[in-house]
Amino acid sequence: MPAISSEPLRATQPPAELHLRSYRAETLTHSHDFPQVVLPVSGRIALDIAGRQGMADAANAAFVEPHARHATSAAGLNSVIILDLAPSMLTAELMERLAPRPFMPLSQAAGKLVDFMALAMGQQHKMAPAQLQHWVPLLLDTLAMAAPRPHSRLHALMAKIEAEPGLPWAVADMAAAAAISPSRLHEWFQQEIATSPRAWLAEVRVRRACELLSTSALPLSEIALRCGYTDQSALSHAMRKLRDTTPAAYRRAAHAATA
Structure with a gap:
């Protein structure tokens, strides 16, 4: 206080x-x-x-x-x-x-957003900036009793995907979750963050994999599955492409930096 x-x-x-x-x-x-x-x-x-x-x-x-x-x-x-x-x-x-x-x-929808916030804060003590970026626009629209703007709907979708990156998120699935067409989803991503849904998802998955490699002792195969890759080889390919390294090398470097 x-x-x-x-x-x-x-x-x-x-x-x-x-x-x-x-x-x-x-x-x-x-x-x-x-x-x-x-x-x-x-x-x-x-x-x-x-x-x-x-x-x-x-x-x-x-x-x-x-x-x-x-x-x-x-x-x-x-x-x-x-x-x-x-x-x-x-x-x-x-x-x-x-x-x-x-x-x-508070409408029922806004109440559920608040419940989610309280639960997340109880588990994490502090919400990451990326999480705030995603749900704040939707919360404000809901409080103002305004129809959710494309900006808010997109960030709500992004928050949902970041919470469960291991699900098989095809572009069609992402569009369906936002209740729009795949072509409109591409337009929203380009307008909001200047990239495609697929490229954004690839970055989300690699970033989550890097977090797990740095903070856990999970086997590489388990990390691959949790982050949406079919196997360890697919994770290695993605990390070489986006981070210019391998999962094992990234883990070694992360542990060496904190030793």
Whole structure:
């Protein structure tokens, strides 16, 4: 819990960051120059956001626009996900939807996103920037009750694939998961990250393989299967192509670097 203060706290623009916090009965009053989303996992949080009072709980979220002075307090046990956003992550349209109504009900879809966040943070303590990049746009669209933008739908798909890279993700399967055609999927990937679905998937799988090679003692054949390769030979071919090395050599170098 941050120190209690009655003075505004000014901070520089952060990247998207998640924090799992709990609050006490004493009132914390401050402001910051970036937007923030308050997503209680359990308990109830009382907020005063620029003079507008309300409650946030497991069924209701709160949005704090940049520079809005806000006070927070709670009675009883609570657990709250705080999402700090860079202002650039909010379009003008989303800001117009969220700012006038800082207290909003959580839809079933948004609730599931929050549950996923809480579970991931409980397991990892801190979400990786890539994970945040994928689900934040979808969360914001859901909170604003707007139809998910192509940007959000694409990143939701990417998050799903990165969570299970070992599945047999053909381009047709990826397109079906996003409920679009393969040709549209190619367009989205080119517009968003300037690459093809297949090339992006290849990089995701190699990156996951490198993580496992560095942090585990799993056999190479097991790592290959977990990362979506048919066998160890396919993993070796992919690593030679994308990392100019072999799995065994990469593991040796990683272990030597940490010895």
